[in-house]
Amino acid sequence: MRVVIAEDSVLLREGLARLLADGGIDTVGFAGDGPGLVAAVAEHEPDLAVVDVRMPPTxxxxxxxxxxxxxxxxxxLPILVLSQYVEQQYATELIGGGAEGVGYLLKERIADVAEFLDAVRRVAAGGTVIDPDVIVQLLNRRRHDDPLESLTTRENEVLxxxxxxxxxxxxxxxxxVTEGAVEKHISNIFGKLGLEPAADDHRRVLAVLAHLGR
Known part of the structure; x- marks a missing residue:
């Protein structure tokens, strides 16, 4: 696996590269700011970009x-975001805009090396890894009441x-049950959670986030 790291702290990005190397993962490029990340991805065509939220100049x-x-x-492009906090607007856009190959972890999770390397591999393979604290904050932004309470027992099982x-x-x-029945339950879930079809939203992922944040 080939990875690009975008992190303005030299010590932290070298530390990340060392952790990845210990897990048999090659770091092929570094970036210290946003434009550097875009350029590094274009140059190296990595399997994954590990990205810090806060970068120069602001x-x-x-x-x-x-x-x-x-x-x-x-x-x-698989993206694994590392941050000390949750930037809600852009996190929602990243996760909701097609969440295959997307991860958002708080930096404290890096302390568990095995968990971090597992997240790297899962995101690179097209999976989704979202920190529970991120889920809670994103859902708090979206939720005025709890539409999950309106789901039936079967709809909760499907979700x-x-x-x-x-x-x-x-x-x-x-x-x-039949696949047709499952599709009907999922349609009902989307409706009750207010997840209307939209080009910028991945409704299945948003429904799962609502369930996990319950």
Whole structure:
């Protein structure tokens, strides 16, 4: 696996590279700011970009905005965001705009090396890894009441299996119902959670985030 690291702290990015190397993962490029990340992705075509949210010049959200730009230029680029806090606007855009190959972890999680390397591999393989604290903050922004309370028992079962990453076929097999029934339940879930079809939202992921943040 080939990785680009975008982090303005030399010590931290070297430390990340060392952790990745210990896990058999090659770091092929570094970036110290947003434009550097976009350029490094274009040059190296990595399997994954590990990105800090706060980067020069303002140290607010430049890294996350650059990650969105890099992903727009190279659709499907796996992005693992590392941060000390949650930047809600751009995090929602990153996660909701097609969440395959997206991760958002708080930096304190790096202390668990095995968990960090597992997250790197899962995101690079197209999975989604979202820190529980990130989920809570994003849902608090979206939620005025709790629409999850309106779900039926069967709809909750379907949503729980979706949260395990199961396909409609797998959900149908587990619940011993038809795929058509599963699709109907999922449609009902979207409706009750107010998740209307939109080009910028991945409704299945947003529904799972709501379930996980309950």
């Amino acid at each position: 140290h607010t959200d430049e890294g996350l905005r650059a990650a969105l730009e890099a992903r727009a230029r190279r659709p499907g 729980a299996l979706m949260a395990e990453g199961r396909s409609n076929t797998a959900v149908a097999a587990r619940l011993r």
